[in-house]
Amino acid sequence: MASSEQPANPGQADPGGSPQACPISLNICEIGVERTFAKGTVIVRQGDLPDNFYVIIKGRVKVFRLSPEGIRTDLTELGEGAYFGELAIVTGQPRTASVEASEDTVLMEISKEEFEKLLDDNPPLARQIIKQLTEWLVGADHRLEKETVHQARIREVSWFDFVLIGGLSIIFALIFNFYNDNQIPLIQGWGRVGTIKEIALTEALAKYNAGELIVIDARKDPFFQQRHIKGAENFQVVFFDLMAPMFQFRLEQRQATPETPILVYGGTLSRRFDLDLAHALKDLGYENVMVLAGDYTAWEKAFPLVEKPPKPPMPMHFGIPGLLEWIPVSIFVLILIPPVRRSPYLAIFCRILLGVIFIQFALSKIMRPAVFALNVVEYQMMPAWGVNLWALVLPWGELVAGLFLILGIRTRTAAIFIGGMNVIFIVGLVNAILNQYPINCGCVGEVGEPVNWWKVTKNAGMLLMAVQIYFYDRLFVLDRGGFVWRERKI
């Protein structure tokens, strides 16, 4: 930075605050005019041509620079006896910083011509200027180095950051689940006593054709309506506790005895539905309950089916959270404008918006993990051991990453976390759409949220926002000051 307005304080000020505050030995106050500036007045404006040199007689001034984007950087504050404006006169360059009175201030103003004459006649003053210039250059080098280190630290992404966000999410999830009234087991069905008999597909088909088998579909009603084995009953396992007497009544209607062979089918990758229902029926006294061996989807190809077009859930209105989800789509327009695309202010906007959306996502799931776990099962991409763990930890990951984005802590890592979640959501949504699963998105609300391409677009918009934050976020980063652990080697 050129330094025509760089501060100077030769250390010869009179602390009394009178006109004697001038550096007397340099003989500069004998030729100036005293002027008073009210608090807030801009005395010297960045970019103006230099015309005067100033010595502070009384009061204080603030020296600052404005970047082309309008970002203000306060350089220093000067008090009585300090002077400024001499270097711009010496170099003939426009002012490179502005000076503003931070309180009512009295200055000695010396014109450019008078100052130049004074400089010619006053070698101690010339030496003083050279000394100041040298000190500023050295100081500027130090500041540049410090800022470079800061920028490097802000842009650094370390493994520790991932461990921090991931670890916090896991710890919060486990502690909260421990004390939560609606707690769920970490692994569904873990430690369950007893096994369920498995039956080969061909054998099951032979019994079915001979009319010796009661077939029960354990999935939720929309799946059953979409496709089921002809003649099958639908006992939704998630309704079992609630409707057990009704299910029992329907089995009684089919003259089922404890020895009657019952085939339960309709599992997912997590085998949650068929195995859970089989165990529940066994507990009810039906001893001859079976599930299909091997591929849990094989029944679709082997048995005669009743099929209907898929019926997605009815959409409900989500109010503000639903509206917030629309905004990420605007990012597709904004990134077409290069200066906007690279703007750190856009990064702040993206941080706040993504933070709010993800906190909202989290809050809709944290209190009732069982509802979200059921959603996870329905996406049919998670093995049994992972369903509940995912349902517990993911919302806390959303909450922690969302808070980090808003507070400006580890924003690049938080953006990677949120971007990663968006990728997972997009894969899940596309898989559900292509397979025509009649399921709820589980994104904003608990029910009434069909999976569709619009949801994919919104998630893609959020992914793009995370990428923008990763590359261009640099303002209002809270951990720049160092109160969060950041002792890392660059």
Added chain:
Amino acid sequence: MIRSICKGISLGLLLLGWLSFWGCGESRQPFVGTYKSTEPIANKGYIELVLRDNGEADWNWVDENRSVKLKWRVQDGRVWLYFKEGIILIGTPTEQGKYLAVDISGEWHEGCPVDKCFNFVREK
């Protein structure tokens, strides 16, 4: 550094306030009470639904001596019942909560679908 910490704490408090605001639901008070199904279900007797002020509830098959615990809350004037398996049933109250039509599809609908509706009447 102290300024940064203060800024962080202020932002944190603001967020907490915001979270609390979102966490607050509608009052349960108008719908607290004991409801009984208007007719026996599947030849297994009546269902009794007890909604308590603290958000806890019971779903009882009276004749079968079978009881299921659940949670409940009110949203947009409707009663949301949460079961531990993750299923949600939505009840639509009518006549100032005298009747409650519970949608047993487990999905969200504007009202209560005729073929998937249990009707309850308030007893206490």
